[in-house]
Amino acid sequence: MGYIWAIIIVYMLSMVGIGIYAGRKQVKGAEDYLLAGRRLGPIMFAGTLAATEIGGGSTIGVAAKAYGNWGLSAGWYVITAGISILLVSFIAPYLRRAMATTVSEIIGRRFGKNAYLISSILSVVSLVTLGGVQITATATILSVLLVTDLNLAILVSGAIVTFYTMVGGMWSVTLTDFVQFFFIMFGFAFAIPFALDSVGGWSYVVANLPPEQLSFTKVGWQTIVGLTVMYYMTFSTGQEAVQRYFSAKDEKTAVVGSVMCGFLMVLYSFVPAILGLIALVTFPNINANNALATVAVELTPPWVAGIVLAAVMSATLSSASGDFLGAATVFTKDIWQQYFNSKLSDKEIMKITRLTVLISGIIGIGLSLMSQTIIPMLVFAFTMRSAGPFAAFILGLIWERATKNAGLASIIVGSVVGAYWQYLKEPYGIMAIIAGSLAGSVAFAVTTWIEQNMGRPPAPPAISEDIKRKYTKENKIWD
Template sequence: MDSLTIIWVIVCAYLLLNLLVGVYCHIRVKDSTDYLLAGRRIGVLMTAGTLAATEIGGGSTVGVAAKAYGSWGLSAGWYVVSAGIGVILVAFIAPLLRRAMATTVPEIIGRRFGGSSHLITSILSMLATITLAGVQITATATIISVLTGLSTELAILICGAVLVIYTMSGGMWSVTMTDVIHFFVLVGGFSLAVPFVLHNVGGWETVVAKLPPEQLGFTKVGWKTIIGLIIMYFMTFSTGQESVQRYFAAKDEKTAVLGSIICGIIMALFAFVPAVLGLVALAEFPNIEANNAVATVALNLMPPIMA
């Protein structure tokens, strides 16, 4: 098979795998608690994995590479380090979230401040979550579009359909199981990609020689931005339904805390991997769209299976 065919087969198989996991998890759903919160039975490693897969998404991979390709350079990695620190800080309030025995963030707000606050928070939460879903689907579709040659619009429809079907099929169980798969593919795949890519361009020294020196500044983005990101992440991770639902689903308070800390450490260790790929893209393909940096590197500098 040629390279494009191999990529097509792997992408289709991956999408199919997610659908099958969603259908399989449907049989584990016995009631609304199973559907919405995986029965509140998620262990430490599953909690860490689903949190990491939730937070290491399109922004932390495609977005970081695009920022590294653009004005942030290597310091784009702080986007994910800051998120990791934010997740670790949430560990301090994770017991309170788990102890609430709630299903949603607006539910907690409603208990304290009444029905009007519950309604307002629900609307805000819904708008934020819809926007987040749109960004993640677009990030996925961008990669698939470049790798396969599909139009971005068609790729968005396909990715969105797969996401909706497997989520509806098994609820939080299917989301958690597919999150763990996403975690290993994202973190493992990106980390393994770096040595392949650097080898194919002649090593890190070759990349550095082609870049403006300022692109390699470790804190080029500035400490104000870094501190601002940490504060933003702490506030959004402690209130965003996509994050808090993982704490609600944890087996107990200790699980929620340990899962949060492990997730934060993993994110900090992974942070600069997409930034390196973005810098390689800038060195080798200086005239592409920044958002296509990861996909362009994958298509041109990796074996098809790795891509």
């Protein structure tokens, strides 16, 4: 256990140190703090995007699902995420070209202040919830190591991620994500051969599992398709993901980095599922959320266990930091600056954003203490932030003839339908986020058609001529 703790402590101190370094050396102004100066290259971009999206659900959650009803097919939870990132690559040029800071900002440019405010509030609420989920996931690891109450582990995990995010902003998040990405990819790769060797090999695992647990499609094609659609909707509208696209140095970087991230996620996908199956065979009566940590501690050498558990914490902390920074960015730029003080200086923007990161972290810790589930809370947050704004954001970027009230109508209809569908426990097996997003898209199209027939002009473009000139001046156009 001493080796494990040594690796974990060194890792945690390194994350704090990187946060302090980024805050002092890299952050010169608000754009550095919020968007890493829009200077991320493809490798840094792919690393931070992958580390952000491979979080508690993609590690502890997948292992728990494999331990439970999904078996090996739990890997589809990550494969579908990788496929969705590849699909987002097609709109990546629009995202980078917009020269925006937040998703809500683009919605506000086209559809006015009401749509702006509602989408901003939905984004903040969902991001803080997502951050709380990742704290829960990190705490499950610490609780196993400490053999202590989960609540104490939640407090420690939340304090660490809130601190380094608050200090360094996007540069801190990007640099820590880059380190964490390598922990995630290589840490898990170490675990499988050692764990299998401890239990007698893969043949022993197969012989002691029901055949259906080894099916690649046990989860069902309806769920696989549903997850792909859900992830595309949430990644293309989620501030923690889109903020990375805004931070890319140009359009080509956004596309190339996005494609790299998608393929890396697919390569990683079944690793935590295999570890979950090993746990099911060896420790059939443990809490499913502890499957990954238990395998690491009990079945691998201490130095491997330390790397694996650091990798899990890397995945969860990197996601939490992106969520809290995203929430703070939206609050500062889209709520405080728009409705309370439009003349904020760079120094004031950074001060308010840091304070909001702190408040978001505290609220996230509170949510984690109240609800210690992982994947259900993830799905709830995804629905909250995407069911309504999806059509307004995506169609607002690419549909030039869209009218002003179409965005507001789609946000309201999509959010209401998504929330009601979740309240009904997702009838017909259709996810709430999909039902809400489809309803919002229909509302968007119908409203545009009605207003066009009434002779109303299109809404102003999300990417105005002034923005195009600014982008051209930076010499970052990719033809």
